[in-house]
Amino acid sequence: MLRTKEQYRKDLFKMRPNIYIGGEKVGRDDPRLLPGIRVLEVTFDLAQDPKWKGLATAMSPLIGKEVNRWAHLPQTPYDLLQKQKLIRLAARRVGGCIQRCMGQDAIIALAVCTKEIDEAKGTDYHKRFLEYMKMYQEKDLDGCCAQTDCKGDRLKRPSEQKNPDSYVHIVKEDKDGIVVRGFKMSITQVAYADEILVVPTRALKEEDRDYAVAFAIPADTEGVKIVTRPVWLREKDDEDAPPFCKYGVSDSVVIFDNVYVPKERVFMCGEWEFGRRLALLFANSHRHSYSGCKPAVSDILCGACLLAAKANNIDKVSHVREKFSEFASSAELAYAAGVAAAVYGEKTSSGVFFPNPIYANVGRRLTGELIYHEYNLLTEIAGGISVTLPFKEDFKKGENKELLKEFIVRNPEIDPETSLKIWKFVENVGASPMTLWYMIAGVHGGGSPIMETITLNAEYDYEDKIKLARYLAGIDEHLDDSKWLSLEPFFKE
Ligand SMILES: Cc1cc2nc3c(=O)[nH]c(=O)nc-3n(C[C@H](O)[C@H](O)[C@H](O)COP(=O)(O)OP(=O)(O)OC[C@H]3O[C@@H](n4cnc5c(N)ncnc54)[C@H](O)[C@@H]3O)c2cc1C
Numbered sequence: 001m002l003r004t005k006e007q008y009r010k011d012l013f014k015m016r017p018n019i020y021i022g023g024e025k026v027g028r029d030d031p032r033l034l035p036g037i038r039v040l041e042v043t044f045d046l047a048q049d050p051k052w053k054g055l056a057t058a059m060s061p062l063i064g065k066e067v068n069r070w071a072h073l074p075q076t077p078y079d080l081l082q083k084q085k086l087i088r089l090a091a092r093r094v095g096g097c098i099q100r101c102m103g104q105d106a107i108i109a110l111a112v113c114t115k116e117i118d119e120a121k122g123t124d125y126h127k128r129f130l131e132y133m134k135m136y137q138e139k140d141l142d143g144c145c146a147q148t149d150c151k152g153d154r155l156k157r158p159s160e161q162k163n164p165d166s167y168v169h170i171v172k173e174d175k176d177g178i179v180v181r182g183f184k185m186s187i188t189q190v191a192y193a194d195e196i197l198v199v200p201t202r203a204l205k206e207e208d209r210d211y212a213v214a215f216a217i218p219a220d221t222e223g224v225k226i227v228t229r230p231v232w233l234r235e236k237d238d239e240d241a242p243p244f245c246k247y248g249v250s251d252s253v254v255i256f257d258n259v260y261v262p263k264e265r266v267f268m269c270g271e272w273e274f275g276r277r278l279a280l281l282f283a284n285s286h287r288h289s290y291s292g293c294k295p296a297v298s299d300i301l302c303g304a305c306l307l308a309a310k311a312n313n314i315d316k317v318s319h320v321r322e323k324f325s326e327f328a329s330s331a332e333l334a335y336a337a338g339v340a341a342a343v344y345g346e347k348t349s350s351g352v353f354f355p356n357p358i359y360a361n362v363g364r365r366l367t368g369e370l371i372y373h374e375y376n377l378l379t380e381i382a383g384g385i386s387v388t389l390p391f392k393e394d395f396k397k398g399e400n401k402e403l404l405k406e407f408i409v410r411n412p413e414i415d416p417e418t419s420l421k422i423w424k425f426v427e428n429v430g431a432s433p434m435t436l437w438y439m440i441a442g443v444h445g446g447g448s449p450i451m452e453t454i455t456l457n458a459e460y461d462y463e464d465k466i467k468l469a470r471y472l473a474g475i476d477e478h479l480d481d482s483k484w485l486s487l488e489p490f491f492k493e
Helices: 005-013 031-048 077-094 101-121 125-139 204-209 274-313 318-341 357-382 391-398 401-408 418-431 432-444 449-459 462-473
Strands: 020-021 025-026 058-059 067-068 141-144 168-174 177-188 195-197 213-218 223-233 249-262 267-271
Touching: 005 031, 031 067, 031 077, 031 223, 031 249, 031 401, 067 125, 077 274, 077 318, 077 357, 101 125, 101 141, 101 195, 101 267, 101 274, 125 267, 141 177, 141 449, 168 195, 168 204, 177 195, 177 213, 177 267, 204 274, 204 462, 213 249, 223 418, 223 432, 274 318, 274 357, 274 449, 318 357, 357 449, 391 401, 391 418, 418 432
Parallel strands: 020 223, 141 195
Antiparallel strands: 020 025, 058 067, 168 177, 177 249, 195 213, 213 267, 223 249
């Protein structure tokens, strides 16, 4: 079934209230959650639109039906390319993060890892997971990914923490299921998700066995408490706010207070050797998702710069034009890294097609490092107005109204109303609470920068580069290029 946004909202509002904002328990219909709900609704709208059939939807081999692409397990490089393209399309519409990719990256990671655990241990997690996926796709559910534990002392392992709840862990286990407790944090969209997909956040040792746990539960399961922090887009309550101001986000601390998870929803239970693998599978898939959304953020920033430059009448000046080209580089290099990750991906034993981790990580690293610089380009081009512009009401009423109409025009070819719209847009993009959210998400979302370094140092073929240098330096007589040349696109014709 492809759910409509109305069905999604109806299902959401029926859930047991377990959301907390500012010390109060609230329903999912709390107006502070609406900006985020509206973002999710776009993911349902796109799948309903015949124009986006095959992009926002995909054929599921699991249930033999058309499903929302965010509930689909990619089978081919084309699927990954479509996933990336869809994320960019959707992110451009909501002014940034589309929020549904985290859940998709979690189901991808679980599909791959459950199969690998079964192959090594003779367990039956994969079959269980596929049964769960059938239900997930049939109902067109939206899952969030709860990976990040609150972690306590960063230099101590999960089992060494003073507070054992610093990482989500198993406290009881029987033949029918498990009981878990602990804290996950910074979990995007859990306050308006149907399901919570829990995966480990780091490599584990044998003594961390109880922390090797993965499962899926409805977000309103007994014992789950969601303390959320909504971030509003800019001027959401203003009736003439730009359309993208109605969107927003919410991130949460998820408290698992002795939560029972039935066996059929448990996908890892003590297999500590696979903690690292599952954590990385999610992170690498998510870093590929970034090659869709981050170019969209660059597109928006680039557009804001072009408008601001026009309004300042500096759009033809050479140093400004040079800055525009920086957006072209960052957006399209990140996108190209995503394309390369798809084309050079691999078919896993689960049948899921997984992006190449090197390309996914270099793309994510580039964009993460550039994000503050890109916001700075907007600040440079726009001037200080984004933080000093009077409130919109001053332009609408009061004795200074007419004088402010004169004040707001810089380029005489742009009328006062359009000029005001441009500068309000620049303020919303470059100097609002969401600005900081995008900057910090750009650095830490999908893992801190050090995680990209760790992945690259583990996966990149440095040996090949030593051999090359030895050959060019005349130390070795022959150059062995075979490993490097063995990198082939999945489709050879
Ligand atoms: C906007 C936003 C949205 C997010 N959404 C989600 C989500 O939907 N789901 C989800 O699971 N997570 C989400 N995250 C969490 C994100 O994955 C984490 O922020 C990221 O992995 C970093 O973890 P942390 O914030 O705990 O920082 P830390 O891990 O505490 O990192 C802080 C610093 O400490 C260093 N450090 C940490 N541990 C060690 C160590 N052992 N040795 C040496 N140095 C160390 C790091 O390198 C870094 O420099 C989100 C984050 C943000 C900002």
